[in-house]
Amino acid sequence: MAEFKAQGGVVPVKKKRGAKKQRDPNMPKRPLSAYMLFMMENRPKFVKSLPADAKATEVMKEGGKQWRALTAAKKKKYETEAAKLKKEYAKEMDAYKAQLA
Known part of the structure; x- marks a missing residue:
């Protein structure tokens, strides 16, 4: 490492992340998109059509196909x-x- 620095190499310094900004609890929540409204209504159908051990990502992929x-x-x-x-x-x-x- 010392040899690398002697040749002019620069080691990047990782920046520390700041604390996550707290959301105001009185602030209104963003509305659902058309796709999310569709998914809320049809998710049970997608879960039934897939195998019992299907993961959430597979359900969302199926929902995406149906939406398109x-x-x-x-x-x-x-x-x-x-x-x-x-x-x-x-x-x-x-x-x-x-x-x-």
Whole structure:
């Protein structure tokens, strides 16, 4: 190591990570996406269709395949619900930010 440094080598120093920033418990939670709404509704079907010892990642992969296979008309149901939740979240965030100011 000393020889490496003598030749001009530089050993990078690892930076210490800071403490994780605590989330305000009063802050509204982000809304679910259209895909997550779809998964919440259909996860039991995917679990039943897979073998009993299927892992969570396999269930999510199957859900992803099914989501990609959905037509735009069938996705519309989940997308409109997600848009509604997003609008509610925006209102809650505005109220939350007004409270902080």
